[in-house]
Amino acid sequence: MKGYLWTGGDPGSQKSLAPPVHGRLAPWEAIAVEAVGNVIEFWGFKRNQGRVWGLLYLRGEPLTAGEIERELDLSKGGVSMLLRDLEHWGVVQRVRVPQDTVWRYAAETDLVRMVTHVVEEREAAFVTRIRADLSEARRLAEGVGGVHQEKLRRLERMAVLADHVERALRLFIKTSRLDVGGVLGAFRDGALSRKGER
Amino acid sequence: MKGYLWTGGDPGSQKSLAPPVHGRLAPWEAIAVEAVGNVIEFWGFKRNQGRVWGLLYLRGEPLTAGEIERELDLSKGGVSMLLRDLEHWGVVQRVRVPQDTVWRYAAETDLVRMVTHVVEEREAAFVTRIRADLSEARRLAEGVGGVHQEKLRRLERMAVLADHVERALRLFIKTSRLDVGGVLGAFRDGALSRKGER
DNA sequence: CATATAGTTCAAGACCGCGTGAACTGCACC
DNA sequence: GGTGCAGTTCACGCGGTCTTGAACTATATG
Numbered sequence: 001m002k003g004y005l006w007t008g009g010d011p012g013s014q015k016s017l018a019p020p021v022h023g024r025l026a027p028w029e030a031i032a033v034e035a036v037g038n039v040i041e042f043w044g045f046k047r048n049q050g051r052v053w054g055l056l057y058l059r060g061e062p063l064t065a066g067e068i069e070r071e072l073d074l075s076k077g078g079v080s081m082l083l084r085d086l087e088h089w090g091v092v093q094r095v096r097v098p099q100d101t102v103w104r105y106a107a108e109t110d111l112v113r114m115v116t117h118v119v120e121e122r123e124a125a126f127v128t129r130i131r132a133d134l135s136e137a138r139r140l141a142e143g144v145g146g147v148h149q150e151k152l153r154r155l156e157r158m159a160v161l162a163d164h165v166e167r168a169l170r171l172f173i174k175t176s177r178l179d180v181g182g183v184l185g186a187f188r189d190g191a192l193s194r195k196g197e198r
Numbered sequence: 199m200k201g202y203l204w205t206g207g208d209p210g211s212q213k214s215l216a217p218p219v220h221g222r223l224a225p226w227e228a229i230a231v232e233a234v235g236n237v238i239e240f241w242g243f244k245r246n247q248g249r250v251w252g253l254l255y256l257r258g259e260p261l262t263a264g265e266i267e268r269e270l271d272l273s274k275g276g277v278s279m280l281l282r283d284l285e286h287w288g289v290v291q292r293v294r295v296p297q298d299t300v301w302r303y304a305a306e307t308d309l310v311r312m313v314t315h316v317v318e319e320r321e322a323a324f325v326t327r328i329r330a331d332l333s334e335a336r337r338l339a340e341g342v343g344g345v346h347q348e349k350l351r352r353l354e355r356m357a358v359l360a361d362h363v364e365r366a367l368r369l370f371i372k373t374s375r376l377d378v379g380g381v382l383g384a385f386r387d388g389a390l391s392r393k394g395e396r
Numbered sequence: 397c398a399t400a401t402a403g404t405t406c407a408a409g410a411c412c413g414c415g416t417g418a419a420c421t422g423c424a425c426c
Numbered sequence: 427g428g429t430g431c432a433g434t435t436c437a438c439g440c441g442g443t444c445t446t447g448a449a450c451t452a453t454a455t456g
Contacts, residue, residue: 026339026342027338028334028335028336028337028338028339028342028345029335029339031331031332031334031335031338032331032332032335032353032356034331035328035331035332035335035356036356038324038327038328038331039325039328039360042324042325044242046413046414046415047414048414048415054356057352057356058349058352058353060348060349060352064432065432065433066431066432074415074416075415075416075417076416076417076432076433076434077415077416077417077418077433077434077435077436078414078415078416078417079433080432080433080434080435081415081434081435083433084434101423101424101431101432102431102432102433103432103433111359126236126240127237127240129236130233130236130237133229133230133232133233133236134229134230134233136226136229137226137227137229137230137233138226139226140225140226140229141224141226141227144224144226147226150258151256151258154255154256154258155230155256158230158233158234158252158255161309162237244443244444245444246444246445262402263402263403264402272445272446273445273446273447274402274403274404274446274447275403275404275405275406275445275446275447275448276444276445276446277403278402278403278404278405279404279405279444279445282404299401299402299453299454300401300402300403301402301403
């Protein structure tokens with residue numbers, strides 16, 4: 001979601017969401033991966049973060065960075081950074097199969113966690129901040145003489161609006177939590193170890 | 199909201215949200231206007247759309263394009279385009295005072311309308327599309343032989359996820375609708391005429 | 397009609413985030 | 427030590443969006 005339906009409306013020009021050519025991905029995989037990429041971009045993340053997660057989730061079994069690189073046609077460095085982010089958010093796990101030297105990466109079940117997590121962050125660091133700003137403005141305005149009563153009421157209303165948005169957001173986050181459940185259990189079969197227990 | 203808390207976390211580097219220097223805005227006005235700008239940017243609109251609306255809302259009375267230009271330190275062309283957008287979304291009204299030649303612009307009550315409206319659009323044009331993509335992928339996958347049962351289940355789950363997100367979104371939109379009420383009635387006092395009844 | 401001012405449009409440029417690719421680190425194996 | 431591969435970091439460039447500023451249209455006024 002960049003500049004989508006914004007300005008002109010112009011319903012005819014729907015940017016194509018069709019998947020581009022891929023390396024060795026099966027067509028249906030490409031579509032699904034791309035779909036996740038779109039969703040995730042929609043939420044304000046990087047499209048490729050979504051694509052990587054999507055691929056890992058779809059494949060079910062942990063992939064190496066090199067495989068991801070090939071399948072999604074990304075650069076080495078890019079994959080590294082994307083994985084770092086995903087891992088950091090806890091939606092991807094770095095695992096090592098017993099007598100192999102390379103790291104592999106597995107999708108954690110819920111992308112939703114990532115979304116909610118970060119939406120929470122945004123909310124905390126932001127909407128809160130907005131409210132603070134508004135009440136600050138109100139304080140200042142009260143201090144100055146000659147500010148019409150009406151204006152104060154308007155400021156107040158803006159704050160109310162922020163409150164509403166905040167409450168709605170919280171609600172949204174809460175309901176989003178309805179988890180998709182733990183499919184992944186399948187390959188947490190003990191054949192893998194987590195990062196840290198090296 | 200650009201790249202905010204994304205990658206590194208790094209809580210120390212909070213980009214300053216403090217208002218920049220302004221023309222003749224009172225400090226408290228500047229803060230409030232900037233706050234709206236931030237919120238609106240957060241929602242995926244242009245910061246300046248928010249600032250313009252904020253100014254108009256705060257002032258209560260219709261302003262000319264020139265005034266907006268000066269107060270917010272924007273270019274002529276920019277103001278024109280911003281106002282067009284806002285008007286188009288129905289959050290700003292173009293009015294003309296009786297024996298004056300210039301257009302003035304007044305803030306419609308609820309910004310929320312704008313947000314919900316567009317969020318709806320996004321949702322309609324997008325999440326729906328995602329679902330379509332996913333079921334398309336599923337169809338394809340079923341067609342091809344040898345696609346493991348497990349993978350189909352994963353696709354299914356992704357679709358479920360999309361459903362959840364959609365439902366949550368709808369809920370969110372609904373609760374956001376709690377309107378802030380009609381303050382604006384004040385200057386719809388008959389002294390103004392609407393565009394079109396010229 | 398000439399002039400001035402309000403308003404619109406659009407090409408050029410500023411700006412910014414993302415991904416690339418090369419340089420680097422770390423580690424294993426010979 | 428040397429070679430090779432996995433993984434990380436980062437300066438740069440591409441591609442996108444937003445804003446500007448100038449050219450243009452529209453409208454009122456003398």
